Amino acid sequence: MEITNGNGNGNGALDEALERLHASGPEFNGYLSNHGPMAVEAMARHGKSAVVHGWLDAYETKLDEAPGTRYRITDADWREALGDVGRVADWNTYIGEQLAERPWRAVLAEWWPRLLPGIAGAATHPVIRVGHAVRTLLEEGEDAPRRAELAHALGYWAARQLMLPVAVRPSGGASPTAALAALPRIAKRNVTVKDGYAQLPTTSGWLATVDSLRVPEDPEAVREQLTALVRAATLNYADYGHGNGIMLVHAATAPNAVLRTLPALPEELWGASLATAWAATAAVTAIYAADTPRPSPDASSLTPEEVFEQAVTHGDEHAIKFADTALDVAAGAEDGDTRALSAALNAMRLIDPEDG
Template sequence: MTGGVLNEAYERFHRTGPEWGEDQLTNHGPMAVEVLVRRGRADCVEHWVEAYLERLDELPTGAAAITDDDWREALGDGRRVGDWTAYFERALAERPWREVLATWWERLLPGIVAGTTHGVIRVGHVVRALLAGAENPATLGELAHGLAFWAARSRPAPAANPPAGRLSPLATLESLPRVPDQRGNVAGRFGQLTRMPGWRTAVGGLAPAATAEEVPARLADLVAAATRRYLDHGHGQPVLLVHTATAPNAVLHTLPALPQELWTPSLTAIWTTTAAIYSAYAPPEAAPRSSLPTPPDGPGAVAEVLDRAVDHADEHVIKFTDTAAEVYTRTGDPDALAAALRVAQLIPPGRP
C-alpha cells in the first residue's frame, strides 16, 4: 500500500466532519481513498480528493470532554462528534489500537446501524490499512475519526431473532418480506419492520455459525449473496442497497483484529442490519435479466471493472466495486462483476 499517498489524504480529510450538508450526507472520502490506494490507483487520489473536498464541511468543534466515566451519556449524540473524536485520539495515543478497537467494538456493536452503517464501514477500511502494516499517526487518526462517527451516530437495528435456521444467506435474503410502504427515511422504514408479522422469524431463518471459526465463511457468503442480489434488486434504492454488501464486508475484514469471542455477535449484528436494509429498500420484483449488464471475462476482468469504477468516480461505486471484485476473486461468479457494472448504471457519475 502506498502509505504516503494514503496518509496525506487521511490528514486532509481529518480537517473535515464525517457528514456534510443540510441532509447530513456521509463523508466517504477516507473510505474511497483507501480502496484507490489498495487497488493500485494511487495516481488518481490527489485529483479525486481535491474534487471531493469541495463538498465537505469542517470537523465540528467539541463542547465538553468525554471521559471513561460518562461516555454512555454521549453515545448516539451526533452533536458530540468533535468530543468523540478527541476522546478516541487520546485513547489511541495511550493504548494499542487493537486494544482500543476490541473494547469499543463490543460497546458500539449494538448501535451498528450508525450513519446507515457508515460508522462500521469507515472503521473497517482503516483496519484493513492497519492490518497491512500501515500503523502511523495518520491511520491511527483515521481510526479515531471512524470510531467517533460510529459512537456519535450509534443506532440499533430493529429487533429480530438471531440466526437459528437452515437457510443460506442468499436464500434468507430471498425469503425476507418487504415493508408495506417503501417510501420515506430509514427510521420510518425500519419502524414498519417491528410491526410486520413474520419479519423477526424470517431473519432468524439464517443458518448460524456453529463455532467462531465458521463466522468468516458465513460473512463471506453473506457479502456474496448481497452482491448478487444487488444485481437484480439494486434499482430499488441504488445507494442504500450498496451497504448490504459493503457493511458485512467491513466486518469480515475487521475480524482478524478482534478477539474471537466478538466474532459471532458481530455476525448476528451485521446480518440483522443487512436484512433490515434489504427489507426496507429492496423491491419485491427483480429487474429483468435482459436489462442487466454483461460482465467482462478473462484474466483482465477485475482490472476492467475497477478501472470503470475509478473513471465513474462516485464514492459508492468505487467501494461497491471493490467488494464485488473480492467476491468474484473468491467465488468466480461473473454476476459479481455484473453487479459492479450495474451499480455504475444506477448511480450517476461523480465529479472527480
C-alpha cells in the first residue's frame, strides 16, 4: 500500500513527522512509551498522511525532550550498556553511526539476534517500533529520517533489554489458536508488566502451554505460523480484550512487528524470531487477557478503510496501531470474516483516549 495523502506527499509528511519525533525521548512520564513513530507510520501507511501533523501537534504536548548522551558506547563494551535506559541516547548514537557506515539490513541482521532475547523490555514497545521502521524501509525506500528512526528504535530496544524470567522453548505440535486458548492466567491481576512477568514461572501450566507451540524448520512455514499467531492474537483480543484494553493490544502488535521484519532478516533467524515472538504474546496474554470472553462490536457493515478511519478519529495511539495490525489480518481473511475488524472496534470501545 502506498504511503500517500491527497497531495501525493505522504512520504514527506511521514519523514517530517519522524524528524519532529526524534527531538523527543522514547518514553515520557517516567516509563510510558512514545508511540508517536508507530502511529504516524500507520496513519501514513493507510492514506492518512494529511492528518499526521495535526495528530502529532496534540500528541507532542505530553512527550519529554530527548535525553542527552552520557558517554560513548563502543564495540568493546556495548554488552555492559544493554538494559540501561539512562543510556538510550548513547545507544541511538552508537547504532546511528553503524547505519551511516553500513547497509541498514546488515546492521539489523547483526543486532536482531543480540536484542531478540530481550523482547519483553518496555512491554514489547521497542520491537514494535522496529517493525514499523523496517516496514517503511522495505516498502518505501531509504532516506535519512527513516535510517534515523531505525537507529532510535534499535537503540530503545537495546536500552530496555529485559528477558522473561523463564526460558521458553516451543517444540510441540500446537497451532497458535490452540496454544492461546489453553494459556492460563497469572494469579495476581492488575499489576505492572514486570510484576506480571515475575509470576509466570509459578503460574501452573503456563510454561507447558508455551512450549507446546509448533515451530517449523522450513522458513516459509515459519512465516505462515507467525502470520497465524498474529491472526490468533488479534481475534483473541476481540473476545478477551476487556481484561486490559491497552496492554493486550501488544499480544498482537509485537508478533506482527516481528512478521514485518522477517523479509529483511536472514532466513536462519526466522525460527528463533517466531519462538520469541510467541513467548512475548503468551506472556502478555497471561498477564492481561480476561478470564472469560465477551462479545465484540459487529464490523460486518464496515470496510477496513472505514474501521481505520474510526481509529484515527478515536485518536488513541494504541487503537491506531492495533487497527493497523487488524487490517493486516483482515487482508488475509476469508471473504465475509470480519472478526479482525471487530477486534479493532473493540479496542476503540475499551480504550479511553485520555488514558494514553
